[in-house]
Amino acid sequence: MSPVSAASLVQSLIRPEILALHGYHVPDSGGYIKLDAMENPYLVPDALREEIAAIVGNAQINRYPNPNPTSLKQKISALLNLPDDMSVLLGNGSDELIQLLAMAVNKPDAVVLSVEPSFVMYKMIATFIDMRYVGVPLAADFSLDLAAMLAAIEREQPALIFLAYPNNPTGNIFSADDVRQIIAAAPGLVVIDEAYYAFASDSFVPQLSEYPNLLVMRTFSKLGMAGLRLGFLVGSTLWLEQLEKLRLPYNVGVLPQLVAEKLLDNHDVLLAQAEQIKFDRSALYQQLAAISGLQVFASEANFLLFRVVNATDVFNGLKQRGVLIKNLNGGHPMLTDCLRVTVGAPEENQKFIAALQESLSDVGLAPDLQ
């Protein structure tokens, strides 16, 4: 037996900020109606699934993946209408790209800045790599507090700013004019995270040529490919060729490359699913808005944020009835009593509403539907 225990070695060797972390918790969703993770509820049509099966069957999984999948990147460039001086960087989900960006600018004293509440990975990744993170609170209605943002930019001189557009977990899209003022004032890189682009009314891709410090990040996760893990960053080649050096050579596997390319050839199928989801988002919004004692927030994403008293009890009531959503209560103070539900297929949404009504009457809130 070794004289030292693993427990004491762990305590002495692992960085204290890592010891203090709570790992990103993904609940076991087996058997639930799963409306917690912004997934697209739909598979692609059978004929396309069979084509994908054939492609996967013939894939050379004995070989390392193509480290520079040009035809996949060209398809993305074409889809986004990128000019010639811009390129595409592929990531194992956009989470990996957030990490890569932060690592690239992490000089001593460099700051990464975002708003709060927003996507938690910006702050988590800053912690992972020991980079200083500054979170600027949003206004009470979850819009940008432009004055506070401009003051923080002036004070902190951030090397990197992340803005989720639309924002997660609030669902709203920020004022484009406010975002432009932030990009213009920023001394460093501004990354507009368009994870929900398929459900939103606006994009900063057309503005890329206007600002030397702007990059746009997207992912296919919310558009029906969460299982593939494929995100991408677009912008000036001058930026991307530096970031490319940090990318691990085989970060996107053989199968995701092939399947994503096939799905992009059928982008219209995915976009039609997104249209259906947007349509069902409006219906779900109306149903939630009709419940008295419940406040639902406008969304340009594939989820809705709502506030209700005793949110944790309501969340547990939903869970007991087989519906899993996201409980945000107890996290950021601005999200007290907030829950987030992903827009599912119509029958899932109806089961959610029925379970919600029952859970509300359990906690003494008689649902008062119009």
Ligand SMILES: *Cc1c(COP(=O)(O)O)cnc(C)c1O
């Ligand atoms: C879901 C999400 C991502 C991460 O997407 P992956 O590509 O699955 O890693 C990034 N940003 C925001 C705002 C998100 O909501």
